[in-house]
Structures are given as structure tokens and as C-alpha cells.
Amino acid sequence: xxxxxxxxxxxxxxxxxxxxxxxxxxxxxxxxxxxxxxxxxxxxxxxxxxxxxxxxxxxxxxxxxxxxxxxxxxxxxxxxxxxxxxxxxxxxxxxxxxxxxxxxxxxxxxxxxxxxxxxxxxxxxxxxxxxxxxxxxxxxxxxxxxxxxxxxxxxxxxxxxxxxxxxxxxxxxxxxxxxxxxxxxxxxxxxxxxxxxxxxxxxxxxxxxxxxxxxxxxxxxxxxxxxxxxxxxxxxxxxxxxxxxxxxxxxxxxxxxxxxxxxxxxxxxxxxxxxxxxxxxxxxxxxxxxxxxxxxxxxxxxxxxxx
Amino acid sequence: xxxxxxxxxxxxxxxxxxxxxxxxxxxxxxxxxxxxxxxxxxxxxxxxxxxxxxxxxxxxxxxxxxxxxxxxxxxxxxxxxxxxxxxxxxxxxxxxxxxxxxxxxxxxxxxxxxxxxxxxxxxxxxxxxxxxxxxxxxxxxxxxxxxxxxxxxxxxxxxxxxxxxxxxxxxxxxxxxxxxxxxxxxxxxxxxxxxxxxxxxxxxxxxxxxxxxxxxxxxxxxxxxxxxxxxxxxxxxxxxxxxxxxxxxxxxxxxxxxxxxxxxxxxxxxxxxxxxxxxxxxxxxxxxxxxxxxxxxxxxxxxxxxx
Numbered sequence: 001x002x003x004x005x006x007x008x009x010x011x012x013x014x015x016x017x018x019x020x021x022x023x024x025x026x027x028x029x030x031x032x033x034x035x036x037x038x039x040x041x042x043x044x045x046x047x048x049x050x051x052x053x054x055x056x057x058x059x060x061x062x063x064x065x066x067x068x069x070x071x072x073x074x075x076x077x078x079x080x081x082x083x084x085x086x087x088x089x090x091x092x093x094x095x096x097x098x099x100x101x102x103x104x105x106x107x108x109x110x111x112x113x114x115x116x117x118x119x120x121x122x123x124x125x126x127x128x129x130x131x132x133x134x135x136x137x138x139x140x141x142x143x144x145x146x147x148x149x150x151x152x153x154x155x156x157x158x159x160x161x162x163x164x165x166x167x168x169x170x171x172x173x174x175x176x177x178x179x180x181x182x183x184x185x186x187x188x189x190x191x192x193x194x195x196x197x198x199x200x201x202x203x204x205x206x207x208x209x210x211x212x213x214x215x216x217x218x219x220x221x222x223x224x225x226x227x228x229x230x231x232x233x234x235x236x237x238x239x240x241x242x243x244x245x246x247x248x249x250x251x252x253x254x255x256x257x258x259x260x261x262x263x264x265x266x267x268x269x270x271x272x273x274x275x276x277x278x279x280x281x282x283x284x285x286x287x288x289x290x291x292x293x294x295x296x297x298x299x300x301x302x303x304x305x306x307x
Numbered sequence: 308x309x310x311x312x313x314x315x316x317x318x319x320x321x322x323x324x325x326x327x328x329x330x331x332x333x334x335x336x337x338x339x340x341x342x343x344x345x346x347x348x349x350x351x352x353x354x355x356x357x358x359x360x361x362x363x364x365x366x367x368x369x370x371x372x373x374x375x376x377x378x379x380x381x382x383x384x385x386x387x388x389x390x391x392x393x394x395x396x397x398x399x400x401x402x403x404x405x406x407x408x409x410x411x412x413x414x415x416x417x418x419x420x421x422x423x424x425x426x427x428x429x430x431x432x433x434x435x436x437x438x439x440x441x442x443x444x445x446x447x448x449x450x451x452x453x454x455x456x457x458x459x460x461x462x463x464x465x466x467x468x469x470x471x472x473x474x475x476x477x478x479x480x481x482x483x484x485x486x487x488x489x490x491x492x493x494x495x496x497x498x499x500x501x502x503x504x505x506x507x508x509x510x511x512x513x514x515x516x517x518x519x520x521x522x523x524x525x526x527x528x529x530x531x532x533x534x535x536x537x538x539x540x541x542x543x544x545x546x547x548x549x550x551x552x553x554x555x556x557x558x559x560x561x562x563x564x565x566x567x568x569x570x571x572x573x574x575x576x577x578x579x580x581x582x583x584x585x586x587x588x589x590x591x592x593x594x595x596x597x598x599x600x601x602x603x604x605x606x607x608x609x610x611x612x613x614x
Contacts, residue, residue, distance in 0.1 A: 072492070094599035095402070096492035096592075100517050103490070160495075160605045183410070185379070185403035188467075198605050210407050285403075291598035292401035298467045298505050299606070 003028040003275055006059040006083070008049045008074055009066035010035035012154075013088060017117070018065055021264035027272035032057045049074045053081045060084060061111075061275065067156040068093040068163070072101070079104045084111040086271050090170055091115075093161030095284060095291050102282050112280045113271050116174035120266035121246025122259035127233075128179040130251065135236040139180070139215040142230045143172040144223035147201070153307060157199065164199025166290045168229075169219035173286040175231060175246050176215065184209045186289060189297035194305035201305055205293055310335040310582055313366040313390070315356045315381055316373035317342035319461075320395060324424070325372055328571030334579035339364045356381045360388045367391060368418075368582065374463040375400040375470070379408070386411045391418040393578050397477055398422075400468030402591060402598050409589050419587045420578050423481035427573035428553025429566035434540075435486040437558065442543040446487070446522040449537045450479040451530035454508070460614060464506065471506025473597045475536075476526035480593040482538060482553050483522065491516045493596060496604035501612035508612055512600055 005028055007014060019040075022030050032044040034052040039045030046052040049062065061084035064071055068090050075092070078085050085105060091114040092098040098114065105112035118124070145168055147157070156162045163170065177184070184207040191200040201222060207215035229245040238252045249257040274281055312335055314321060326347075329337050339351040341359040346352030353359040356369065368391035371378050375397050382399070385392050392412060398421040399405040405421065412419035425431070452475055454464070463469045470477065484491070491514040498507040508529060514522035536552040545559045556564040581588055 094493045094603050095595050096490070096599050097494075099595075100490060100492050104517070161603050183403070183407060185407050186401045187404075193606070210411070288402050288406075288598075291595075291602040292403055294601040295598040296401050296468050299500070 003061050003084070003272060004031035004059045005029065006032045006034060006049070006052050006057070006062045008034040008052070008062060008064050010038045010040075011065065014065040017264040018063060021268045024265050025268040025272065027276070028061075028268055031059050049077055053077060053083075061086065061271075064088060067154075069156060069159060069161040072097045075101050076104065079108055079110055079112075082108065082110065084275050086113045086115060086267075089114075089116050089174065090163065090167075090287050090290070091284070092287070095287055098284055098287065102280075105280060105282075109278070111271070111275045111278070112282055113267075113274055114282050114284065115267050116171070116178075116283070116286060117263045117267055118171035118175050118246050119178045120263040120270075121175070121242075122262065123242045123249030123257045124175055124178055124246045126249055126257055127240060127242055127246075130240055131179055131233060131235065132181055136180070136213050137234040137236065138213065139176065139234075140232045141172045141176060141215070141217035142228050143169050144218065144220040144228040146224050146227065147221040148307065158197045158305075160198050162199050163290065164193075164197070165201055165203055165219045165221040166199075166293070168221075169203065169217070170286045170290055171245065172217065172219070172229070172231060173289050175242065177285045177289070179231075179233070179242075180209060180213075180215075182210045182213075183285070184213075184215050184289075186292040186296055189293045190300060191293065191297040192300045192302040194303060195301050196304040196306075201302065203293060203297065207289070310368050310391070310579060311338035311366045312336065313339045313341060313356070313359050313364070313369045315341040315359070315369060315371050316395075317345050317347075318372065321372040324571040325370060328575045331572050332575040332579065334583070335368075335575055338366050356384055360384060360390075368393065368578075371395060374461075376463060376466060376468040379404045382408050383411065386415055386417055386419075389415065389417065391582050393420045393422060393574075396421075396423050396481065397470065397474075397594050397597070398591070399594070402594055405591055405594065409587075412587060412589075416585070418578070418582045418585070419589055420574075420581055421589050421591065422574050423478070423485075423590070423593060424570045424574055425478035425482050425553050426485045427570040427577075428482070428549075429569065430549050430556030430564045431482055431485055431553045433564055434547060434549055434553075434556055437547060438486055438540060438542065439488055443487070443520050444541045444543065445520065446483060446541075447539045448479045448483060448522070448524035449535050450476050451525065451527040451535040453531050453534065454528040455614065465504045465612075467505050469506050470597060471504070472508055472510055472526045472528040473506075473600070475528075476510065476524070477593045477597055478552065479524065479526070479536070479538060480596050482549065484592045484596070486538075486540070486549075487516060487520075487522075489517045490592070491520075491522050491596075493599040493603055496600045497607060498600065498604040499607045499609040501610060502608050503611040503613075508609065510600060510604065512604075514596070
């Protein structure tokens with residue numbers, strides 16, 4: 001049975017990633033669009049999810065690609081209408097609201113998938129396998145990109161709930177929480193807020209794993225020139241490096257893996273499998289770490305940011 | 308069997324509440340103190356928990372009354388030494404670190420009790436019973452106190468992890484999350500930070516329960532004169548009011564309950580029962596709501612605060 005999907009939100013991430021991934025994935029097909037601004041040729045189009053659900057258009061599942069602010073009500077409406085649910089990252093604008101969605105999906109026997117697309121990067125599962133059983137000494141994350149290039153005109157990212165530099169940074173946290181053999185918790189943080197913005201533009205974070213391994217992270221939204229999305233794990237048996245957001249993997253400088261990006265195709269394939277098996281994939285750990293960073297982080301005000 | 312307790316941290320809350328409550332509770336007795344600054348007559352005294360644990364002094368459990376910053380390492384040391392654990396509120400300075408303690412206690416078969424003393428206020432369980440099955444229309448929390456009176460010279464409260472006005476405010480959240488028949492999540496918040504402090508002095512919060520009931524909260528640390536710790540729940544069958552931090556309960560203005568404070572005796576009695584039955588009481592919901600408020604809250608800078 002092919003899953004008939006309603007896609008909600010037709011912005012940059014939907015066009016760049018979701019549409020081609022859905023088209024390339026067996027077992028799922030695009031059946032309707034809900035977007036305030038745009039539709040697609042030959043597809044039913046609605047102003048918002050409520051209109052889509054009220055229309056009687058036959059869909060089995062909803063994929064939400066809207067900004068995190070306001071996504072809760074859309075997600076709740078989808079679940080209450082009996083639709084399986086796939087959430088872009090971050091899965092919501094607060095920990096408690098996503099927990100509420102998890103309870104609702106479970107109560108209704110529906111699939112909920114809190115996607116973390118970077119976990120589907122080619123190097124991540126091989127890195128996880130390589131680190132299993134190793135003695136890890138330290139972890140260093142550097143996640144620095146140019147917000148003007150990657151988030152042109154996306155004002156929501158600077159609003160409360162938009163996460164600022166944690167919008168990319170949470171991708172790094174989603175990888176690290178997947179590849180390390182134990183959980184971690186924040187021990188200290190500094191967040192830099194532009195004087196005219198409600199979300200941070202840079203952050204320095206220090207974590208410790210359950211057994212005390214230090215994990216340091218630097219996030220920055222002001223990186224021009226070459227972009228940096230690196231995670232370096234020092235072990236007793238060599239240094240593992242994930243670069244380009246997890247798509248490249250090397251050990252002691254020798255490349256082990258460099259594949260083309262298939263992240264979103266992997267996500268949709270996984271979603272098809274989850275629905276077929278009546279299961280969910282629900283993990284809030286990256287969002288909990290971000291909430292902890294806001295909770296525990298020392299705030300510094302820095303220069304105004306203008307798009 | 309009487310639990311031999313090591314008390315760690317001998318500050319204001321320990322002296323005001325923990326010592327008399329322990330003395331008044333059957334099944335538990337104070338066996339040692341760990342405190343940088345002070346001891347008690349006729350009791351073994353150590354500089355810190357590591358010295359206490361290394362001393363071989365016979366204790367079965369540890370109660371942590373230190374500030375939340377730094378409590379994780381103390382808690383972890385207690386659990387690794389095989390001691391049951393009771394944590395003052397908030398149970399830690401981040402969500403993830405307390406989750407780590409929960410996992411460790413479970414792995415070791417030890418009791419962990421994340422106390423929320425306001426939940427033990429006399430009116431709370433009667434309020435919970437009264438609200439069960441009622442149609443609730445709205446909830447209003449007002450939690451306003453004079454920080455200079457209640458937290459004299461406690462600089463930790465203004466540091467990252469000290470929570471500022473959420474240190475009392477989390478008490479209100481611990482009550483509301485206990486008395487309401489369903490969970491809630493934050494929908495918006497404003498936090499006021501004094502220009503010279505790292506923690507908020509006031510906050511306005513808006514929550515929604517799973518079914519959409521609005522819950523509003525005002526926290527303020529600048530209240531002189533009469534102090535306010537009120538929760539008002541409007542239902543179809545009357546208005547319930549918890550006041551004085553949960554110790555008084557009235558319905559439509561008629562007093563139902565006004566008992567002397569027994570909060571900490573209730574906590575220690577519960578801890579004795581948990582240990583005897585090999586169980587834990589582990590709930591992070593109030594801390595998750597505070598983390599969400601820092602994550603989602605719009606920050607405003609306000610006048611400097613001086614003790």
C-alpha cells in the first residue's frame with residue numbers, strides 16, 4: 001500500500017529536499033500540498049492543514065515542513081484526524097509540546113517520526129559502528145556557516161522558538177547523540193545574542209558524557225568563506241573525523257566514506273517502514289540539549305545582525 | 308531498619324527545613340554532614356561528599372541541599388557509592404543531567420527522589436482530587452515574592468543554572484503539573500533579566516494543556532509588602548484557589564483547608580517509604596517547563612538588581 005502524503009509548508013527545505021526525496025522513495029506519494037503561498041501543478045492545494053483535512057482529500061500521513069513556531073497545532077490536527085506524522089527538525093518549539101505529540105500519537109496508534117536529517121548522513125552509522133567499544137578521550141564539534149547564504153530572509157529563525165544558530169547546531173547534536181555510545185549532558189554554555197535579535201548567533205558549549213568524556217561544541221552563524229560542519233572524536237585507537245555535516249568520514253586522515261547526500265531519501269524510506277510496521281521513531285535528545293543550553297547558558301550581547 | 312542519612316549542604320534550606328523534618332520523621336536519622344562551612348554538634352562532619360564517602364562512615368542514603376550548580380557530580384558520587392538519593396528542587400541545573408542520574412539510579416537498583424516540596428503542601432492533594440473529572444476553563448498562577456527577604460545573599464540564584472525567579476516559580480509549576488488532570492506545554496513567554504544578572508527577575512508565561520485549556524503564570528522577584536503564591540483554577544462548578552504556596556485551599560471563597568506547613572516531613576516520610584519498597588519518585592516535568600521557558604522566552608533587559 002502506498003502512503004498518500006500531505007506536505008505542509010512549501011518553503012526552501014520542502015523544495016530543496018522533501019519533494020525530490022518523496023519522488024525518489026517507493027511506498028509513498030505526494031497527494032496534496034498545504035501552503036499559504038504556493039502549490040504544485042496537478043496536485044490538490046490548500047491554504048493550510050485545516051483546509052486540507054476538512055477537504056476530504058484522501059491522505060494517510062502528513063509531513064510538516066513549516067517553521068517550528070506554530071507546528072504544534074498543525075501536528076495535533078493531523079494526529080487528531082488519524083494521520084501518521086513526520087516532523088522536520090526541530091520537531092517543535094518546546095520539549096513539552098513534542099512530548100504531548102508523542103503521547104497523542106501513541107494513544108491513537110499512529111506513527112510519529114521526529115526526523116533528524118543529519119543522522120541520515122552517509123558517515124553517521126559507520127562512525128557509530130567504529131566508535132562502539134572504543135575508548136573515547138574527547139569530542140570536538142565545529143559547526144560554522146553563513147546564515148545569509150543558508151537562511152536567506154528566514155526571519156522566523158531569529159524569533160523565539162526559531163533557535164538561531166542552534167537551528168544548524170541541533171544537526172550536530174543529533175549526530176553526536178547518535179554516534180556516541182553513551183548519553184551526555186551540558187555542563188556550561190555561552191550564547192551570543194545580536195542586540196537586535198531574539199535568538200543566538202553563536203554559542204560555545206561544554207558537555208560531559210555519563211562517564212565523564214568531554215564534548216565541546218562551537219556554533220557560529222557568521223562564517224563566510226569555507227563552511228565548517230565537523231565532528232572530531234579522539235579515541236585510543238585513532239582520531240575519527242566526520243566532515244561536511246556527516247557525509248564524509250575519515251580515520252587518522254584516511255578517508256573511509258564520501259557519498260552523495262541521500263539524507264532525505266533515507267528519512268522517507270524510514271518513514272515508509274515505520275508506518276508499515278506500526279512503529280514510531282521518537283527522540284527528543286537533541287532538542288533537550290538545546291533547551292538546556294538556553295537554560296544554563298550565559299548570555300552575551302553582540303553586534304546587531306542585519307540580513 | 309532506620310535509614311542512616313548523610314546530609315550534603317548545610318545552608319538556609321537545610322537548617323530551616325531539612326533538619327527539623329528529619330528529626331520528626333520515623334525510619335530515618337541523620338548520620339553525617341558534609342558542608343564546606345559548618346557542622347553540627349555530635350555528628351561526623353566532612354568538607355564535602357567525597358570526603359564523607361571516602362571516610363567509611365556508615366550511611367545508606369544522601370540528601371542533597373546544595374545549590375543546583377555542581378549538584379550533578381555530588382549526586383553521581385552518591386549513586387556510584389551505592390547510596391539512595393534525595394534531591395532538593397530543582398533536581399539539577401539541566402534536564403539531561405538529571406535524566407543521567409535517573410538512568411544511573413535505575414541501573415544500580417537505588418532509590419532516587421526528585422523532590423518538589425510544594426507538591427507536599429496541604430492543599431495540593433485535595434485540590435487534585437477536587438479537579439479530577441471537572442471541566443476546567445482556565446488556570447492563573449501568580450507567584451510574587453521579595454528575593455531580598457527569601458534569598459538573602461544567595462548569589463548562586465543569579466548565576467546560570469540558579470534559575471532566578473524560576474527558583475520559586477518552579478514550585479508553582481510543580482503544583483500545577485500535579486493538580487491538573489492533563490499535561491501542558493509552553494506557548495509563549497517573556498523573561499526579564501536585570502542588566503547586571505545572568506538569571507531572570509520576572510517572567511510571564513502562557514501554557515496550553517493537551518486539550519487546549521489556557522494556563523497563565525506571572526512570576527516576580529520584586530514584590531515587597533504582602534507576598535503572593537496563588538493558583539486559581541476556574542471550573543464549570545466553581546473557582547478553586549490555592550494560596551500561600553499551596554497550604555490553603557478555598558472553593559468559591561469558602562476555605563476548605565488551612566494546615567500548618569508539613570511539606571518537608573511529608574517528603575522525608577515519602578523517601579523512607581520509597582527506600583523501603585525499592586522504588587523511585589522521578590519527575591522532571593517542572594524542570595522541563597522551565598527549560599522550555601528559557602528556550603522559547605523572549606528576553607527583555609530591565610533595571611540592574613543589587614542585593
